[in-house]
Amino acid sequence: MGGRLAQWCIDRRRWVFAAILLMVAVLGAMIPQIRIDTDPENMLPDDQPARVLHENIEKQFTLHDRIVVGQVNAEDPQGVFNPESLADHYRLTRAIEEIDGVIERDLLSMAAVDNVEQAAPGTIDYDWLIPGPPETQQAADRIRAAVERLPMYSGTLASEDGTAAGILVPLESKDVSHRVANEIRAAAQRIGVEDELYITGQPVAQDTFGVQMFQQMGISAPLAGLVIFLVMLYFFRSVPLVLAPMLLAMATVISTMGLLIGTGFTVHIMSSMIPIFLMPIAVVASVHVLSSFADRYRPGGDARAVMAGVMEQLYKPVLFTALTTAVGFASLMFTPIPPVQVFGGFISFGVLIALILTLTFIPAYAGSLPRKTLDKMAQRVRQDQDAEHSSRLCAALEAGGQWAGRRRNWIVGTLVALSVVAVYGINQIQINDNPTRWFKAGHPIRVADQVLNERFAGTYEAYLRLRQTGIGEMGEQLRERAGAITAEAQEAGYAELGERWQRLWREHVDGDRPLGTRLESLAVAISDRLFTLSDPDRAAYWERLLDAVEQTRTETRAFQDPEKLAWIAGLERHLVENGHIGKATSLADLVKTINRELISGDAADYRLPDTPGGVAQALLSFQSSHRPHDLWRFVTPDYTAANVWMQLPSGDNQDMQRVVEAVDAYVAENPPPEGVELDWAGATYINLVWQGEMVEGMLLALLSAFVVVLVMMIGLFRSLALGLLAMAPLTVTIAFIYGVMGLVGKNYDMPVAVLSSLSIGLSVDFAIHFIQRTRSALAETGEWRSALVQVLREPACAITRNALVIAVGFLPLLAAPLVPYITVGTFLASIMALSAVITLLALPAIIAYRPGLFFAEVRRGAGQS
Known part of the structure; x- marks a missing residue:
């Protein structure tokens, strides 16, 4: 099927080129509509409970x-x-x-x-x-x-x-x-x-990260493309031929980003990395194809026939490597983080675009090259080959693969030892992220963060809201007390008092406003009523009603209660004295300051008043300041909720988590006053929430993708043994990279989490090509060792070239000023290099133990010795 499709595309190459140009033009035209979003809050869905609560608290206290x-x-x-x-x-x-x-x-x-x-x-x-x-x-x-x-x-x-x-x-x-x-x-x-x-x-x-992120994209992506181009040029010795994968990568990136932007999605920190991720993925398959084409084409040959033969042999590996990569990224759509879902979905789309272009554009492009160009390429490739028709690289790979087969015990033992170390390292991984740490240590923002947090209480903020519950029940209790008073009045002959009370209740209390505000309105109405009364007995009942209303008003104004403010002050003191935060500021601090100045101005009077009336007096005094509105940063106008402003000298999730745990421990040992509940808000806390959800979501996505890819491998090779064998490089690569990450102290953050999915697709890529080509060689030779020698020549060379192209191509990212780009560059290079080494050394060693277990051809013939 692959051969027929290649021939069809070569014969109709103008239509293929026209269709690709149309796709790129239409989707690329949408890119100017780009909208950028760098807000980590949007890592959570709009209706996520912690985010909704955070936004409500910010609105409630007018926080910015x-x-x-x-x-x-x-x-x-x-x-x-x-x-x-x-x-x-x-x-x-x-x-x-x-x-x-x-x-x-x-x-x-x-x-x-x-x-x-x-x-x-x-x-x-x-x-x-x-x-x-x-x-x-x-x-x-x-x-x-x-x-x-x-x-x-x-x-x-x-x-x-x-x-x-x-x-x-x-x-x-x-x-x-x-x-x-x-x-x-x-x-x-x-x-x-x-x-x-x-x-x-x-x-x-x-x-600032958002601004520099796009500046860096304009530098890193083209630079990586240039390096990839130069490395491929070194291998293939033909500029026209090497242009093919570069054009394919550009078409893939433009089409994917155009569709993302055109469908209304904002470009978040995650989706900004789509071009960086798609470039190696788009190039990988085409390098396999071109590598085989360059090795097989001879001067004066038929490019159409050679390409058809290459595609017939590589059709299945190319298809399944693309599908496994797409599955790895599609699994991100099941995480609870919207930008990660968008990232995973559009990367999967890009992978499928790259697959289609590899199967159509590459044959059409190669078939359109002049014979003179192809002949020059073939002559240059031949000049680099030795007498045995094998390049120095291929000769080294052949020797290495055969050595691995002979030293299988040593190879497998080393893998087992590395796996044990990796497991230990994985257990040392710390989950942590901080937007400020997305910049290098010498960046002005990082420097400012360090300097200011050394001098001030902290530049990171979190808020703890204390909310009085049971307010509605207080209203019902007032209704019952008032009912008893109006019943007495009715027995005394003042029947109309009850009716008038009910009317006032409907006018002033029924509604959605805070109960304290409604009761204040009711109290004013009762006072106005008392002013018009001349009958002292009737007035006495109204005065009792007013007293009941005022008592309930006092009960609802929870945070004018010195006991509750004292509890807040105790919590603040505990957190600061134990080093959990740099400073906390609340209504209690404001009241103590005002109380000191009202009494004597001496430090001894820096304390809370003994009565709610004393608190109310202090707050009334503050209303005469130039900034009376600052009061509502710490308490709501009805005094049913209070806010504790915490300053942290670190925005790391680990530090925020320690603060949350410290508050929980304090609450367990010192329960808050009855009816008071605590809620968290603030950017530092929201970062903690989405990081936690990301870790759980990514772990689930990684495991589910691993299972799906395993099933796909078993289905591709129609063999449980080969399916498990294909997963070996993937498993060891992921374990080793994450193990090293834990051992060197690299935090598990957003870029690292997302790269997990990339490792699934790329790590299994080489194994698919190796196993599929081994089966084809074994079908021709019927003998295991001969088949291995054949695979360790051209296919192994293609695998190694591919790994080198991507690994070297993305090393320029290590010079970026933004840490996520450095992380991506490091991981991409590590994934490609390590998975290629494991594939070319570990798979021959494992197969050498029992070739017949993996290949039916060996069981049917000799060749297992």
């Missing part, structure tokens, strides 16, 4: 993604607390507030917050901490003293050692962070800020 700007002066004895640095800080703050995309109202800086200071007992002055650029060192010292007295600012807006000032820049949208960061740098240069300026934070890391 923030860039962290750090101004560092380690030279001046006063650090940043000198007139020049504070003046620059003031001017830079004003400039940042003017940048489009920055939420000025919520920006945090020493030049944008209040100094909380007692004016007299019971009275607080809320003056700007830095009302203008200070002109003297004395003024700068006063600012420093004020910051050190305000725990909410120390470690957040100024480092404890005084060497750094921080500006937390809230953004309207994450996707403007790279632009905003550049405008902040430009503003600092325009102002003439002499201190070191560092900018970091998860939003800017993610957005």
Whole structure:
């Protein structure tokens, strides 16, 4: 079938070329519609519970993604607390507030917050901490003293050692962070800020990665293509012939990316790597075909007949290697991560496109080359061959394969030993990811991350929401208490009171607003009613109703309760003192600060009030500040939910997981007040969630793909023994690579997880070609050793050339500034090299034990000796 298809394509090559050009033109025309998405939140589906909760909490407390700007002066004895640095800080703050995309109202800086200071007992002055650029060192010292007295600012807006000032820049949208960061740098240069300026934070890391990711694609993909081209040119000695797989790869990449973009999918971090993944996959099969064609074609030969013979022999291996690769990536569609699903689905589509082009375009292209060109290629190839008609590479492979057969015990023993070591290494693998670590260590964002997290409490954020439950039951309890009061009134002759109460209830309490807000409206209505009453007995019943309403209002305002705030403060203290986080800020800290200034201003009064009324008084005082809206970052207006803002000096998933476990342990030993439930939110926590789901999903995908490929191998070779044999290079390659990864301490992250699927397709590729060609050779020779010698010549050369083309071709990725590209380059080269070595050494060694077990031809004849 392969031969007939090749001849048909050669005879109708113009139609083949026209169809391919049409496909590339139509799909490629969709690429300008590209939309980029670098938000890790979108690694989770829109309806994923943790993501929905995260978004609800952000909305509930008006939280925004923030860039962290750090101004560092380690030279001046006063650090940043000198007139020049504070003046620059003031001017830079004003400039940042003017940048489009920055939420000025919520920006945090020493030049944008209040100094909380007692004016007299019971009275607080809320003056700007830095009302203008200070002109003297004395003024700068006063600012420093004020910051050190305000725990909410120390470690957040100024480092404890005084060497750094921080500006937390809230953004309207994450996707403007790279632009905003550049405008902040430009503003600092325009102002003439002499201190070191560092900018970091998860939003800017993610957005900057997106920008540089596409810049890197424009460099790495063409560079890898150039190296692949040069390596193939070295092997095949013909520019026109080598152009074929390069054109095939370009057509595959353009068509796949065009379809992805044209169907409305955004280009995520994962899908941006599709060209890098597809290039080796698209080239692999065509190199096998061209390698066999180059070895068989003789000057003056019939290219049509030679190509037909090659395709007849390679049709099945090419088909099944493509299908196994497609299955490996299609398995990613069953993961719970949408961008990974898109990545897997479109890679599978690209693999099938490459398969179709290999079976049609390559024969048509080879058949269209002038005979003079093919003859020159054949002459050059012949010139590189020795007297035995075998190149030095092929001679070395033949000798190596025969040596492996003779040293089968040593080869298999080494594989077993390596497998044992690999299993140990796999058990050492740590699951961890952090968008900031997607950059090399010397990248400005990585440097800023290190510098600022050494000085501040942390540039990574997580939020813990405490929510009072049972609010609805409180409303029902009020209804019951009021019912008893109105029943008494009716017995006393005030029947209309009950009807009027029910009307007020319907008007003010029924509805979807928070119960506290509804009860406040009801209390006002009752007060208005009392103002019009002249009958003291009737008024007494209304006063009892008002007392019942006010009591329930107090009960619903859970986080004005000192007991609940004390529990929050205890949790914060536990997390900070045990080193789980850098700092925590909550309503409890705000209340303690205000309470201190209301009473005496002394450290001894930095504590929570004893009564809800005292808490309410402190919060009422804060409403006179320049930023009263900051209160709602920590508590909802009805005081039924509170937010603890945690700053972490590390965004690694492992560190976030330790914080979650520390909170769980504290809650187990110190249960929260009755009716209080805890929920997590924040970008650092969401990264932890999607990483966990990715690991589980990838493991399931890997195992399911492994089983499917095994079944396909058994079906292809119609032999359980050969099916298991074909899986040997795949199994050992995956185990060894992941074992080494665990031994050297490489974290299991997003690129590594996705590369698992690539290893399935590419690792089994060589085994399929080796076994299929061995069966064909054995059918011709009828003797095992002769068949092995034949396979170790041309087919083994093709396998080795293929491995070298891809392994060497993707080494340029190691010079990329983005770690995921380095990971891809390392893994691709390792997968190709290791699976080729195992195929060419391990398979002959294993088969040599009992050839008859694997090949029926050996059982029917002699040749097993």
